[in-house]
Amino acid sequence: MAKQVYALSVSAQAVLNLHSLNNEGGEGNQIQTRMVDIVYYDSDGQPMLANVNAISGDMFKHIQAEHLHRIATEKNLPLCAACRRFDANRMSADPEFREWIKGKPTQVQVIDRLVSYCAIDDLEGNLITEGALSAPRKSVVEFGWVVGVPGAVTSEDYFHVKYAPDRREKPSDKDEREGNLGQAIFHRPANSGVYAIVSNFETARIGYNDISQAYVSDVDRKTRYAALLESVLYTFVEMNGAMRNTQLPHLVALHGVVAVSYGAAPAPTISPLNPNFVTEIKGIAGSLNNLHGDGLVNVHEFRSVPELADIMSSLIQETEPYTLRVGQPA
16 A cells, blocks of 8 residues: 655755846846845854845746646646636636636535646635635645855846847837837846755645545545646756746756655755754654654655655655545644
8 A cells, every 4th residue: 555645845955057037027127136135043153144046935836836737737637727728816717617606605615616626726726705705725835935045145147238130220210119129238137056945745635625624525636646746846857937048047956855744744844044954854853753653754865856856756656645534634
């Protein structure tokens, strides 16, 4: 019998060079990279403030959801009409669902329909507010900010100019009104450094209605579980985002741990902003195993993308999602 996974987490450090995956926007001809303020401890154990480049968790979740959409389409998983075209509103933009909800269903019925009809709504979550309702479907997938490690990340702006075959030719007034002709000057950022990544996946909740605290019938949980884990792997293999047409990120290295919980206990995470994150995650797992018995939590360390691929491939082939007892909170 396959082992059942209650939850899974990935904590990792990635070395990314010359990327511009996530930006604040533009002002004039200047693109502004995304920066955040964080607290970390220096070598003397003193708390310090730092302003570092970051990629939002929203961006990483979008990357994962995009991979999931392609996998779900290929495997013919159930998708609502909106998710089939990868509409960010998900089932809220499905005409059939919007017509059905006029019948004033209960919250339980709404979540049952979301989970049953659409794998993406089930795994990525949604909030239905139409018809004076407030029916939340909490996401199975959680990504934190991907933040640069202080002292090991840099952001620079580079001057660019659009190539014009004949720079001597001045655009006419008509050309300028029609836009984007001639030689345009602009500045855009490139970021390089070591980035800390934290993510968590509550696999026991696949197909589960948190309000009724029961699984929705006729949901192929194992197939959705396999699709989820495959999409998580692809998130690290191909990091999508802005400006990849000319600033495809250089992924130099990836190392960290996949923590897997086989019982009703969280899969531990520690931010890779902490240089001892691997040791501390293993320590938490050891304590949980001492408390509940060996094998409750396994920690798989990886030092490269191929090693991460091996771990995720083994989990897809050898495990399945944990089944909660009816009435047991997720």
